[in-house]
Structures are given as C-alpha cells and as structure tokens.
Amino acid sequence: MDSHKLKILFISSEVEGFSKTGGLADVAKSLPLELRNLGHEIVIVTPFYRTLNHREHAQQTHLLNLHTDSSRPDIQFSVQELSLDGIKVLGIDNAHYFDRPGLYGEDNNAYPDNGERFAFFSLAALLTTLAEDFSPDIIHCNDWHTGLVPYLLKTRFYNNSFFTNSKTVITSHNSAFQGIFEKSQLNLIPEVSACMDERVLENYSYINFLKVGVLYADKVNTVSPNYASELLTTLGSHGMSNHFIERIHDFQGILNGCDYNDWSPETDKLIPFNFDSNDLSGKDKCKAALQKEVGLEAIDVPVYGMVCRLTDQKGFGLIIPILDRFLKHNVQLIIVGSGDPSITGHLTALASHYKDKFKFIDAYSNELSHLIEAGSDFFMMPSIFEPCGLNQLYSLAYGTLPIVRAVGGLKDTVIDYDQDPDNANGFMFYDPNPNQLLNILRRALLLYIEQPEEMLRLQKQAMKSHFYWSDSAKHYERLYQDALHLDQHWEN
Numbered sequence: 001m002d003s004h005k006l007k008i009l010f011i012s013s014e015v016e017g018f019s020k021t022g023g024l025a026d027v028a029k030s031l032p033l034e035l036r037n038l039g040h041e042i043v044i045v046t047p048f049y050r051t052l053n054h055r056e057h058a059q060q061t062h063l064l065n066l067h068t069d070s071s072r073p074d075i076q077f078s079v080q081e082l083s084l085d086g087i088k089v090l091g092i093d094n095a096h097y098f099d100r101p102g103l104y105g106e107d108n109n110a111y112p113d114n115g116e117r118f119a120f121f122s123l124a125a126l127l128t129t130l131a132e133d134f135s136p137d138i139i140h141c142n143d144w145h146t147g148l149v150p151y152l153l154k155t156r157f158y159n160n161s162f163f164t165n166s167k168t169v170i171t172s173h174n175s176a177f178q179g180i181f182e183k184s185q186l187n188l189i190p191e192v193s194a195c196m197d198e199r200v201l202e203n204y205s206y207i208n209f210l211k212v213g214v215l216y217a218d219k220v221n222t223v224s225p226n227y228a229s230e231l232l233t234t235l236g237s238h239g240m241s242n243h244f245i246e247r248i249h250d251f252q253g254i255l256n257g258c259d260y261n262d263w264s265p266e267t268d269k270l271i272p273f274n275f276d277s278n279d280l281s282g283k284d285k286c287k288a289a290l291q292k293e294v295g296l297e298a299i300d301v302p303v304y305g306m307v308c309r310l311t312d313q314k315g316f317g318l319i320i321p322i323l324d325r326f327l328k329h330n331v332q333l334i335i336v337g338s339g340d341p342s343i344t345g346h347l348t349a350l351a352s353h354y355k356d357k358f359k360f361i362d363a364y365s366n367e368l369s370h371l372i373e374a375g376s377d378f379f380m381m382p383s384i385f386e387p388c389g390l391n392q393l394y395s396l397a398y399g400t401l402p403i404v405r406a407v408g409g410l411k412d413t414v415i416d417y418d419q420d421p422d423n424a425n426g427f428m429f430y431d432p433n434p435n436q437l438l439n440i441l442r443r444a445l446l447l448y449i450e451q452p453e454e455m456l457r458l459q460k461q462a463m464k465s466h467f468y469w470s471d472s473a474k475h476y477e478r479l480y481q482d483a484l485h486l487d488q489h490w491e492n
C-alpha cells in the first residue's frame with residue numbers, strides 16, 4: 001500500500017447536494033472532496049432516500065441480498081451509483097426502509113423502526129463495498145446511524161480477509177443523538193440482538209448505537225477540540241463521558257471547516273449582490289433585499305439573523321424568555337427554522353405580536369439561509385451545546401458578526417469583542433442564562449449604533465478569519481495514519 005494514498009469508505013446518512021437535515025450533510029460533502037484533493041481514493045455510501053436529489057441520474061450497479069437469521073427471508077437491496085464532483089456515491093436502495101417522505105421521521109416524530117433501518121444500512125454498506133471490490137484502508141463512520149459498523153467488522157466480518165487491513169474511525173457530530181433502541185428491533189443482526197455483552201447492551205435490553213461505535217472503532221473523534229474536552233466531563237457529555245474516557249488515547253477533536261466554494265460572498269450565486277472585505281456596499285444591498293424578502297421595512301436598524309433546526313440545543317430556552325424585552329429596542333430579527341412544534345408555536349405567537357420587527361419563517365430554505373448570512377448584521381447562536389457549529393463560520397465569511405455562547409466549537413472559532421477587541425470577530429457570553437444573552441444582544445446593538453467604524457473594522461476582521469477544510473482534512477489524514485499503525489489484532 002502507498003502510505004500516502006488511502007482507500008477510504010465514507011459512510012454517512014446525509015450528504016449535502018443529495019440529502020440534508022443539518023450540519024452532518026455539509027461535512028459529508030466537503031471532507032470527502034478535500035480528502036480526494038489530498039490524493040486519496042474515496043467512496044461515499046448513503047441511503048437512497050425517496051427525497052434524494054438527482055435520484056433520476058442514478059445507475060443501478062448491483063442487486064444484493066442481506067442474509068439475516070434463519071427465521072426470516074433475506075433482505076434484497078440494490079446499489080445506485082451517483083457522483084459528487086467525480087467521487088463515487090453509492091446509494092443503498094431498499095423501498096421498505098428508505099422510500100419514505102422523511103429521512104428520519106415525519107411531523108417531528110421519528111420513525112419507530114429507525115434502529116432497524118440504520119442497522120440494515122450499516123450492514124448493507126459493508127456488503128456493498130464487498131460487491132464493489134473496494135477494499136478500504138479506512139472505513140469512516142459518522143454519527144449513531146453507522147455506530148454498528150465497527151462492531152460488525154469485529155464480529156461478522158472478523159475473519160473476512162477482504163477487511164483484514166481495514167481500520168475504522170467514527171466521528172460524532174452530535175453526541176446527544178445516540179440512537180438507543182430495543183435490541184428486539186435488531187433481529188436482522190443476530191450478533192447484536194443476541195449479544196449479552198454490557199459493552200454492547202444498555203440497561204440489559206437496549207442498544208446504544210453511538211456507544212457501540214465509540215467503544216469498537218479504532219479511532220474516535222468529534223468536530224472541535226473544545227467539544228472533545230466537554231465530552232470527557234459528566235456535565236458536557238450527554239451521559240457518555242465514561243465511554244469517551246475509556247477511549248481517551250484514541251479520541252480527539254478536529255475542527256470542521258467552512259466550504260468557501262458554497263459560502264463566499266464574492267461568488268455566492270444565491271445572493272443578489274456579491275461583495276468582499278474591501279467593499280461591503282453589496283452587503284448593504286443584500287440587507288435591503290433580505291428585509292424586503294421577509295416583509296420588513298428596509299430601514300437602518302441592526303438586523304439579527306438565525307438559521308437552524310428548532311431544538312433546545314440551539315438555545316431557544318434562552319431566546320424565548322427575552323424576546324419581549326429585546327424587541328422593545330429598535331432592531332429587526334429574522335429566524336428561519338423548522339422542528340420542535342412547541343418552539344414553532346412560541347416563535348409564531350411572538351412574530352404575530354411584533355410584525356414590524358420580527359419575522360419567523362417556519363421552513364427549511366437554503367436560499368434564505370444564504371440571504372440571511374449575507375444580509376444580517378449579527379447572527380445568533382446562543383447554543384446550550386454545539387459540537388462545532390457551521391453557521392458561525394458562514395457568518396464570519398459574510399461579515400455578519402456571530403453572537404454565540406462559549407461552548408463547543410463556538411468557543412474555538414469566535415473571539416469576543418470585549419475580551420479581545422484587537423482580534424475580535426464577534427461576541428460571546430458564558431452562562432446559559434437569558435439575561436446574559438439579552439446583555440450581549442444589547443452590547444452588539446450599542447456597537448452598531450455608536451461605533452459604526454469600529455463595527456466595520458470588526459466585520460472586515462471576521463471576513464479574514466478562515467477555517468479551511470483543507471486544514472481539517474490534513475488532521476483526518478493523520479488520524480487515519482494513526483489508525484493504520486495500530487496493532488492489527490483486536491483484543492476481544
């Protein structure tokens with residue numbers, strides 16, 4: 001094997017351009033592209049969802065059988081080939097599991113058989129690589145959906161020479177999502193459903209997919225150094241600290257990057273006016289276009305934007321209690337997001353009360369998310385926890401000052417104005433307390449009103465903070481090399 005050129009199987013339940021509910025998709029596109037640029041051969045495997053973009057261009061390459069235990073018939077699936085800028089993307093096509101309206105659920109309710117669906121997906125991904133005769137050096141798993149893959153390699157495929165030299169890496173993009181299912185759901189993989197090992201089981205009759213991935217992968221990482229350190233603590237680990245501590249010598253944080261091909265104000269085709277850090281006049285025009293688009297008056301007041309999944313993670317428990325007080329100020333606020341119906345309800349009620357100041361758009365809209373990044377003055381991310389966060393990176397690129405809580409990757413990427421005015425690129429607060437959020441929103445408002453030149457200096461500085469995927473990819477390359485130098489034999 002040429003040690004510089006690796007064969008990498010990248011398994012992800014979402015890939016930007018094909019399917020997306022959140023940041024995992026962004027990474028599953030950008031990282032493989034950068035790894036390919038570094039000279040590696042990479043194949044992506046993902047579910048062939050009903051809603052997958054470009055499905056009509058797919059070519060069926062295999063028709064395969066997945067053998068289960070003797071009590072049920074084999075599960076048939078086909079493999080559909082697509083391309084991501086020349087990278088082979090293999091879609092696992094099974095109507096029962098993936099021909100559904102949603103990726104993981106509908107109307108904010110998860111599909112009850114998600115454990116079975118993604119157990120099937122994990123096994124099917126390995127069968128697909130066998131059928132493709134693509135013998136990987138590295139199998140890169142992402143999130144709980146793929147957590148069983150490392151375990152399958154150390155059980156069902158342990159004696160399969162095809163995988164003898166394969167090492168596994170699992171990246172946790174969000175350790176709050178662990179994929180915990182009753183083991184009876186996993187009868188299609190008897191190695192799991194009949195397992196009595198406490199390392200695999202959770203409370204005797206459940207399987208925690210992420211835990212299995214963390215314990216059985218050769219290397220484990222998450223998406224920022226600060227979140228990695230939080231995952232080693234009781235408070236910041238969503239109940240997983242013991243498992244991350246057990247793997248401490250094989251565990252690290254690698255910061256995500258920003259894909260400047262998609263998120264760059266100089267070239268972005270989804271915004272009406274382009275601009276750069278030498279001339280922000282296009283940003284002013286984008287602001288007016290944004291105000292018009294959402295139905296706010298195009299006046300010179302600070303616009304605070306926010307785009308995210310509507311979940312408690314993103315800090316709505318801090319935002320909702322202070323919105324009345326915040327909206328007394330001469331400001332405008334635009335939130336685009338979909339998700340938790342109780343958050344949707346609160347935001348809808350507040351928006352109808354503050355029609356001339358606050359717009360809430362209950363939608364998933366890529367176009368609007370670009371316009372918000374370009375046209376807002378400030379971007380709000382008061383997250384309760386945030387493994388890395390991508391929108392603060394996009395905001396920096398567009399000179400939209402991020403207002404963040406000092407957690408996870410937000411702390412690794414944003415420099416607070418009051419703490420370090422010379423190097424600042426945004427605002428940061430610490431305690432998960434609504435009043436602290438209100439204070440920092442007001443702090444930003446003061447800067448906008450009283451020091452426009454200082455605000456402009458900060459915006460230009462933000463636009464020069466770069467987080468290149470090529471740097472992140474080099475860290476992954478080192479992680480892969482470390483995995484490959486591990487002892488070949490796994491101690492059961």
Ligand SMILES: Nc1ncnc2c1ncn2[C@@H]1O[C@H](COP(=O)(O)OP(=O)(O)O[C@H]2O[C@H](CO)[C@@H](O)[C@H](O)[C@H]2O)[C@@H](O)[C@H]1O
Binds near residue numbers: 021386390
């Ligand atoms: N309503 C909407 N309309 C349009 N676009 C929307 C949208 N809601 C979300 N998005 C988009 O989805 C992505 C969200 O990415 P984030 O990293 O901020 O969060 P997420 O929590 O999904 O990801 C998890 O995985 C990523 C990747 O590792 C980590 O950075 C993060 O901390 C972790 O929680 C962005 O591209 C954003 O624009």
